[in-house]
Amino acid sequence: MEEVLKRFAEISTDPYTSLIEWKEKTGKKIVGCFPMRIPEEIIHAAGMLPVVMWRGNEAVTLGHSYVHNFNCGLTRSFIDDVMRGKMDFMDGMIFYRSCLQAEEVPSTIELNAPPHHFLYLYLPPLYPGKAFGDFVIHELKRLKENVEQWSGQEITTDSLNNSIEIYNKNRSLLKKIYELRKKKPGTIKAREMLTIVHSGMLMDKEEHNRLLERLLPELEGKKETPNGKIRVVLAGSLCQTPHTVILDLIEEAGMVVVDDDIYVGSRYFANEVIPGGDPMEALADRYMKRLPPDPTMGDWKTLWTDYMVDKVKENNAQGIISLLIKYCPPHLCYYPDIRRRFDKEDIPEIMIEVEHEVVSIEQTRTRLQAFMEVIKGGA
């Protein structure tokens, strides 16, 4: 178990080395996808490796000349990595607009350090109306045509169905691990859970599946240690990883994470692609799913706050921690409603702002300790 977790942590903290090694070994192309909405299966079916763009571990340096410091961590860090040549191994990059900050990245890269293959998609919001469903299909077809050209390999119904099966298996394995954590909280640390999910975004999915299959029985066999810790749910961190040090601080303060509603977490694998019909339509159907609610998607009727409250209640959690990425517009615009709703429900909630370079460890620790005391006091 330790070996597998160590491997996941290595990949999550240094994807550059493992991806370069993978490329040298396989001779295949690597395509970076902007987080959240790009169906990786299509790229996989073309015989390439899709990876989800990430926020690196280093402070932004050269990137300052290309992007304002009031952009979020992921956009600044990724641009910085590209400008420093750290992403030169990526053969292609695919972008779309999930927010205004995300829109800053593609043109900055294409105009300064264009990758060999480049695609900008217009993935629509989930507004009511046929036009939006039609346009999802239009854009997924454009994606398919482009990646076929890049790889020189036609995507057949069979190859796409095969990729869907591999990705669905990955989702199902991750779900099992999450179910285990719910039953036996504390058997997997929050930091470990993050690297389990994150590594899967940065490596060959079949290899990730094999490692998850090794990990699962070992986790199942692990005994629960009753600890009486405060049960909390994490929410937010919409398209990027939160700092693992924040996750450690949560646990050090005497809390245990029982579930989450974060992107590098349960949101990544929440929906499977329903197989059976036309695979492109099946992928479009997954795109159009309204749960988990995504505040970047303009769906005003499906309340994110309902989903969060349900998450807290179904997990018998005692509080929720909002991880708000500094300068994240969709989360900023939604946050006042989140705050009001949890006040109304009388569920303790705390917002921790996550910046790329700076983690005010002592301040965060104090706030988390105070949060825990509030929960204990109310219990």
Place this chain on the structure above:
Amino acid sequence: MAQEFTINRLETTRLIGPMVDEHWKELREAKQKGEKVAWCSGVPFIFAYAMDMKCHFMAGYSAYCAGRKAGERVLEIAENTGELPDTCSYHRLHMGMAEAVKNGIPVREDVILPIPDLMIAGRVCPEMSHYAEALYRKFGIDVVGIDLITPYQESDYPFLEKYLEQQFKEILIPKMEEVCGKPFNYERMSQILTVLKKTATLRNECLEYFKKVPSPWTLWDYGVSLAPVIYLMGKPETVPYYEKLKAELEERSKNNESAILPEEKHRVFWDGWLPWGFLGHFARKITSYGANPISGRYPWEMFPRPDLIEPELDPVRTYVKALYTGSMLGNNMAKPGLSLVSEIVPEYHIDGIIFFTAKSCRIWKSQLTVLEKMERKYGIPGVTLEADMADQKMFSEAQIDTRLNAFFEVLEARKEKKRWM
């Protein structure tokens, strides 16, 4: 003693205030008259106008509110109701105003907005959707969503036009018919477009005067003259406004009269939003260097190709064409924007570029790249100024002054070098 510069104000621009005031007054009083009201982000407000529905325009209202110096109070109300300071200031302005009206919190009479019956969320940027979503959650206000994509590149226009036309025809028009209880008035839309075409054509003729050295007007003058080619669209008085403006510019031009007195020393390009909350403040600062901001991407967005508007044909299709093929929706994006700035710099004899960056709005893409490319291509200096469209708290006087001083020093030095060479 340093030379003192002043702006030689135009007479015609004094006429704009009453026109704009009347628009917002009509909106404020609509509910008392039993009329329906919409709030709209982006350009779909024409569909409400065509149905004789009073409609606000999100960016126009924000500019008006901030320009009237009422923004600070409304932003304070927003903050008191939980809005976070990094959030788009236009979003916060609307949240604050809705809270004020719903809960009877006092704000200045002249900036009050009535609570709408319908939110038309034109998603030019996602925040323009988020504010409508938030008002639905808060007050249950009806929303119709339109994906007004800003195009990444010119080659995408054909399929984006098809997508937008489908949304207007299948989603927005039926919704307007449902809300207003009558068939959509295509004829009225054509009439509005006919007036817009005339006004925007005259406006383009006025823009030509910016090419003259010295320029007879400033971007500040044009900034306050934007409403007739955007949210005052279709009002008959917009045509005589631009006719008068053109005549005044022609007169000045004949006399070689400069907009900056005693002389136009520098011609600068102003990129990004106009700083509505601090327009006078910035105008005085820039003028003190003898500089005239004579063009910019944002003002150039307002229906720059009126020749493409053909009101006698399908008004919806021609409107969509004006938005994409007519280069209206893409100028804030880096690739279409870079083409525009590249054209403007030599055509308007630009000496330097000021990029205004709004901390709470990232709609202007890859500004630092566009700036660097222009500096290299034309050998002119550039500077970025960080502030906001409306939020005073994001404005740092010392930082702006330091950067402007450095910028104009470099600009002077380069000009000297050019003369000497």
